[in-house]
Amino acid sequence: SQTIHQWPATLVQPVGSPLSLECTVEGTSNPNLYWYRQAAGRGLQLLFYSVGIGQISSEVPQNLSASRPQDRQFILSSKKLLLSDSGFYLCAWSAGGKLFFGSGTQLSVL
């Protein structure tokens, strides 16, 4: 069966520090992968999606970037975090028209 791993679960970072969140999927090949964020008072917002290695599409202009160095690995990064980057980040993959989410990372930028 397919599983999705996301880490860390929580992260507190100072403004201006770098960020790296990692997501891996097991039990499937060539999945579509997604990074979503839920900021305070807002719905889940799609940040990036990837249909294959090295293929990244960005949905909103922002301070973040994403990479897919391997088929089942999706990384969310920032060189310098902003206060507005705080939120709950979810990695997901899709199959059969549905999204399957990881457990999420609560990021607090102070």
Next chain:
Amino acid sequence: ILNVEQSPQSLHVQEGDSTNFTCSFPSSNFYALHWYRWETAKSPEALFVMTLNGDEKKKGRISATLNTKEGYSYLYIKGSQPEDSATYLCAFRSGAGSYQLTFGKGTKLSVIP
């Protein structure tokens, strides 16, 4: 920018009561409407994916209806139980191209024992 609205934002019901809430979405360029349940400290879990106008889906005590012409979907929970407490998200997908969902802010349901 696509607008997906959910109401109410939150509600409290007594165990055993039935309840329902609403998701409204653009009525043009419809492809699919998703419902997810997000329990505290867990990952969002897919409940339904609905694609046809008039569609009805059911999973145990939870059911959903879809009206694509007027742009709304209802989620019903019959005989609410404490384990139904969660945030229920709907998400709208337009077009059959890249897989992009626009989520509402959710309805937070609390079932009081």
